[in-house]
Amino acid sequence: MMRRIAAALIVVLELLLPRCAMATTDxxxxxxxxxxAAYEGQTISVVGELIGDYGFRPDGWTxxxxxxxxxxxxxxxxxxDLSGSNVGIGIRxxxxxxxxxxxxxxxxxxxxxxxxxGTWKYHDQDRGGETYLEVVTIEVLELGKRFxxxxxxxxxxxxxxxxxxxxxxxxxxxxxxxD
Amino acid sequence: xxxxxxxxxxxLIGYNLGxxxxxxxxxxxxxxxxxxxxxxxxxxxxxLLMIGIFGAVGYLMMQRRPQASRLEWSHGMVIVSLxxxxxxxxxxxxxxxxxxxxxxxxxxxxxxxxxTTxxxxxxxxxxxxxxxxNFWRHLLHFLGGQGIVIAxxxxxxxxxxxxxxxxxxxxxxxxxxxxxxxxxxxxxxxxHGAFGIVALGAVGYFVxxxxxxxxxxxxxxxxxxxxxTGGFAPQSSSxxxxxxxxFEAVAAVLMIAGALSFGLHFALWKGGRKVVGNLEVRTILxxxxxxxxxxxxxxxxxxxxxxxxxxxxxxxxxVLSAHSGTGFATIPSAELATWGGLAFGGxxxxxxxxxxxxxxAGGVKSLRVGLTIKALSSQVRQVLxxxxxxxxTRYWHHGWxxxxxxxxxxxxxxxxxYVALYLLGTGVGLMYHLPLGSALFESVSAGANVxxxxxxxxxxxxxxxxxxxxxxxxxxxxxxxxxxxLIGFLFSLVRGK
Numbered sequence: 001m002m003r004r005i006a007a008a009l010i011v012v013l014e015l016l017l018p019r020c021a022m023a024t025t026d027x028x029x030x031x032x033x034x035x036x037a038a039y040e041g042q043t044i045s046v047v048g049e050l051i052g053d054y055g056f057r058p059d060g061w062t063x064x065x066x067x068x069x070x071x072x073x074x075x076x077x078x079x080x081d082l083s084g085s086n087v088g089i090g091i092r093x094x095x096x097x098x099x100x101x102x103x104x105x106x107x108x109x110x111x112x113x114x115x116x117x118g119t120w121k122y123h124d125q126d127r128g129g130e131t132y133l134e135v136v137t138i139e140v141l142e143l144g145k146r147f148x149x150x151x152x153x154x155x156x157x158x159x160x161x162x163x164x165x166x167x168x169x170x171x172x173x174x175x176x177x178x179d
Numbered sequence: 180x181x182x183x184x185x186x187x188x189x190x191l192i193g194y195n196l197g198x199x200x201x202x203x204x205x206x207x208x209x210x211x212x213x214x215x216x217x218x219x220x221x222x223x224x225x226x227l228l229m230i231g232i233f234g235a236v237g238y239l240m241m242q243r244r245p246q247a248s249r250l251e252w253s254h255g256m257v258i259v260s261l262x263x264x265x266x267x268x269x270x271x272x273x274x275x276x277x278x279x280x281x282x283x284x285x286x287x288x289x290x291x292x293x294x295t296t297x298x299x300x301x302x303x304x305x306x307x308x309x310x311x312x313n314f315w316r317h318l319l320h321f322l323g324g325q326g327i328v329i330a331x332x333x334x335x336x337x338x339x340x341x342x343x344x345x346x347x348x349x350x351x352x353x354x355x356x357x358x359x360x361x362x363x364x365x366x367x368x369x370x371h372g373a374f375g376i377v378a379l380g381a382v383g384y385f386v387x388x389x390x391x392x393x394x395x396x397x398x399x400x401x402x403x404x405x406x407x408t409g410g411f412a413p414q415s416s417s418x419x420x421x422x423x424x425x426f427e428a429v430a431a432v433l434m435i436a437g438a439l440s441f442g443l444h445f446a447l448w449k450g451g452r453k454v455v456g457n458l459e460v461r462t463i464l465x466x467x468x469x470x471x472x473x474x475x476x477x478x479x480x481x482x483x484x485x486x487x488x489x490x491x492x493x494x495x496x497x498v499l500s501a502h503s504g505t506g507f508a509t510i511p512s513a514e515l516a517t518w519g520g521l522a523f524g525g526x527x528x529x530x531x532x533x534x535x536x537x538x539x540a541g542g543v544k545s546l547r548v549g550l551t552i553k554a555l556s557s558q559v560r561q562v563l564x565x566x567x568x569x570x571x572t573r574y575w576h577h578g579w580x581x582x583x584x585x586x587x588x589x590x591x592x593x594x595x596x597y598v599a600l601y602l603l604g605t606g607v608g609l610m611y612h613l614p615l616g617s618a619l620f621e622s623v624s625a626g627a628n629v630x631x632x633x634x635x636x637x638x639x640x641x642x643x644x645x646x647x648x649x650x651x652x653x654x655x656x657x658x659x660x661x662x663x664x665l666i667g668f669l670f671s672l673v674r675g676k
Contacts, residue, residue: 033511051306052414053390057386057388058386063388063422065414069304076304082279082280084303085303085304086304086306088415088416090419106307106310123485125488127422128486129486130419130422131514132422151220163227163230163231165231165234166231166238170234173242
């Protein structure tokens with residue numbers, strides 16, 4: 001009986017130990033920014049939209065920004081609500097992790113929604129005091145997508161009308177000056 | 180007795196204001212073209228509307244041509260102060276239509292912040308903003324930094340143009356004619372623009388690995404914000420977005436160039452003789468080193484950075500940004516808010532003092548600081564010398580000049596007005612229960628047209644605080660005289676006989 005219990009314990013430990021070694025903390029980005037020093041050197045996971053640019057640098061690293069705010073799930077162009085400024089962190093990852101991803105978020109796109117896991121570097125001595133996440137794995141949670149946007153016809157019509165009015169008034173004042 | 184302005188006065192003001200609005204309408208063609216090229220339909224329509232309003236209002240004001248063409252001082256000052264209220268109001272329309280703002284006061288705040296080269300922002304979800312609108316925010320920096328009126332003067336300078344030139348807080352006439360001076364200011368900007376955009380774009384493309392269009396976009400926008408000591412950035416994390424010492428270095432060179440007076444640029448272009456002896460240069464070097472040492476000492480004692488390179492890179496950039504009035508940051512607002520003690524003091528003093536007079540920077544200005552110190556030391560010497568001794572104090576500022584009591588009074592008066600302006604915003608902040616440090620920091624940032632924030636400037640802040648900061652940005656940029664003239668003009672319009 002004891003042998004069976006011991007064997008079962010060993011199996012359970014074997015299953016748990018590797019997970020403990022890889023244990024990461026899921027951190028909310030807003031909290032991370034306010035408690036940045038507390039996570040220094042820790043392996044953490046953050047969820048958010050990759051946005052801005054993918055900067056593929058000559059040293060093999062790629063830099064981008066990960067935003068974790070309401071706009072990642074409810075973009076303004078899809079009738080999402082305003083909820084303040086963006087909340088994001090800089091991340092750097094090996095180029096191989098980034099190069100096949102959808103375009104980063106911008107006016108026309110919602111960037112890929114990812115879970116990025118890596119080491120949090122706070123005031124990194126090797127990089128002149130920068131703060132960022134050095135990513136080891138990226139898991140794509142949702143693919144990026146293109147937004148539909150179009151001009152408001154009333155705004156466009158009012159614009160054309162006022163430009164024509166301005167041109168007419170300009171022409172009139174020139175005629176008067178000539179007189 | 181107050182004299183009520185005549186119809187002719189109003190016609191003169193309206194006509195010249197109209198001309199300025201028409202020039203801004205023409206400037207609006209640049210972001211319109213950008214929006215068309217970038218395939219941004221909604222911004223294209225909103226820029227068309229903005230141009231139409233600028234053009235229609237401008238030409239409408241020009242319909243009644245005045246008899247006289249020569250502007251008097253009061254006309255020039257009123258035109259300038261109204262320009263700096265109307266242009267951001269109409270310029271805010273495309274921003275409002277973008278859907279990135281809660282109410283119209285927010286885009287008006289941002290347009291005022293852009294035009295006055297402050298850099299505080301209430302925009303929400305900046306990272307998804309259309310590139311053309313982002314470009315327009317930065318173009319407002321450029322128009323404001325150069326001086327919208329300077330743009331008009333370089334085209335139309337007529338009788339009394341000097342009043343407009345001085346109204347925009349410029350007091351150095353580099354060439355005998357205002358038109359030549361205005362053109363020189365544009366030449367300096369174009370030369371720095373060519374260098375800045377190429378350098379920033381090259382770093383963006385070759386070092387940071389951006390795509391070519393994005394490298395140009397970052398180069399153009401960051402150049403305009405850096406050289407015009409504005410502080411808007413194309414991404415929400417300001418210059419911290421780039422994670423690059425090389426990019427920061429190029430931006431720093433442009434920030435320094437922007438904080439130098441155009442008179443000094445002229446002296447440097449002519450060979451730079453006696454530049455080091457210039458009172459303004461010596462003062463800005465001394466105050467910069469002083470505030471840098473304070474900030475670095477504060478950061479070192481707080482143990483925020485473990486390496487000397489980290490400490491000096493972050494400290495130097497933040498102080499340079501504060502002193503030049505730029506407002507770029509490489510650290511988040513939340514982190515800047517934790518800089519206490521000496522570091523906080525160093526940053527606040529650097530912001531309050533500002534750059535050089537007749538530059539794109541804000542704040543009290545180095546020349547006034549230098550003259551105040553000269554005046555104080557002259558007073559001390561007077562006390563120490565025997566009664567009846569006469570002291571003559573001279574200073575070098577593009578030539579030897581006498582320090583007169585009239586000059587001292589003027590310098591002290593404007594400096595005290597800046598202190599009052601900083602205290603006004605601090606007081607309103609305290610009314611809304613902000614901590615003293617945060618209220619003071621944000622108020623100085625607005626009044627000195629800097630743009631650094633410890634997190635107070637936010638879309639959810641009270642309306643009265645938004646209006647106070649807007650007033651501070653406007654008054655700080657125009658250095659009070661034009662604004663007092665407008666108040667006097669409006670008063671005499673109502674109460675005059």
